[in-house]
Amino acid sequence: MTLSASEVNELRSEEVAKGLHPIFRRRWSPRSFLEQEVSPADLKHVFEAARWAASSGNGQPWRFIVGVRNSATHKRIVSTLAGFNKEWAPNAPVLILGTANTLNARGALNAYALYDLGAASAYLTLEATALGLAAHQMGGFDHAAIRKALDIPDSYVLGSVIALGYQGEPGTLANEPLIARETSPRERKPLSEMVFVAWGEPANLG
Numbered sequence: 001m002t003l004s005a006s007e008v009n010e011l012r013s014e015e016v017a018k019g020l021h022p023i024f025r026r027r028w029s030p031r032s033f034l035e036q037e038v039s040p041a042d043l044k045h046v047f048e049a050a051r052w053a054a055s056s057g058n059g060q061p062w063r064f065i066v067g068v069r070n071s072a073t074h075k076r077i078v079s080t081l082a083g084f085n086k087e088w089a090p091n092a093p094v095l096i097l098g099t100a101n102t103l104n105a106r107g108a109l110n111a112y113a114l115y116d117l118g119a120a121s122a123y124l125t126l127e128a129t130a131l132g133l134a135a136h137q138m139g140g141f142d143h144a145a146i147r148k149a150l151d152i153p154d155s156y157v158l159g160s161v162i163a164l165g166y167q168g169e170p171g172t173l174a175n176e177p178l179i180a181r182e183t184s185p186r187e188r189k190p191l192s193e194m195v196f197v198a199w200g201e202p203a204n205l206g
């Protein structure tokens with residue numbers, strides 16, 4: 001007997017530090033999606049969230065290519081998925097490719113392009129969570145193939161493909177390994193491994 005979506009969601013938010021804003025406790029990256037489509041209003045909303053992310057020099061270098069189910073763009077993105085992403089991500093009603101312009105307005109290198117895209121993508125996933133949607137970012141796709149399939153200029157760096165939709169039941173995933181991943185505990189490094197007062201020396205955060 002596998003866990004239901006609501007049981008997994010409860011376990012997953014329990015794992016996140018108490019006291020954090022509920023949106024951080026609720027967000028995780030499911031792989032099971034319902035057929036249910038995302039409304040145009042909700043889709044606009046998640047991109048509005050991305051739009052209001054901070055960026056270096058307010059350059060807003062991010063560009064998103066969005067494909068809704070049955071569109072040529074959705075099919076093109078699906079055709080580039082790699083490995084086990086092929087087993088679940090095609091079911092997401094929306095697939096989004098995040099890219100960012102590595103050249104600033106003066107034509108000089110913007111070293112923060114990918115950083116800014118990451119911030120905008122994080123905003124997008126949090127707004128999706130607030131709307132009751134699920135978002136799952138993926139790096140597992142053929143970068144050369146997606147660039148070709150979607151005509152992405154060479155000066156744009158690729159970020160992730162984001163699967164967006166309503167979370168489905170873990171038991172509807174295609175196979176046991178996927179179900180096991182969907183229901184297994186989450187893992188995070190302790191703060192002592194990531195916050196230092198000097199290199200390698202953990203900050204005392206109590």
Ligand SMILES: Cc1cc2nc3c(=O)[nH]c(=O)nc-3n(C[C@H](O)[C@H](O)[C@H](O)COP(=O)(O)O)c2cc1C
Binds near residue numbers: 027029031
């Ligand atoms: C840049 C990036 C690439 C990722 N690539 C994949 C991927 O190819 N396939 C996949 O199933 N999950 C992928 N993930 C999801 C991560 O595995 C997931 O975010 C991580 O395990 C933490 O889990 P959580 O998002 O549920 O907290 C990716 C996430 C990010 C941010």
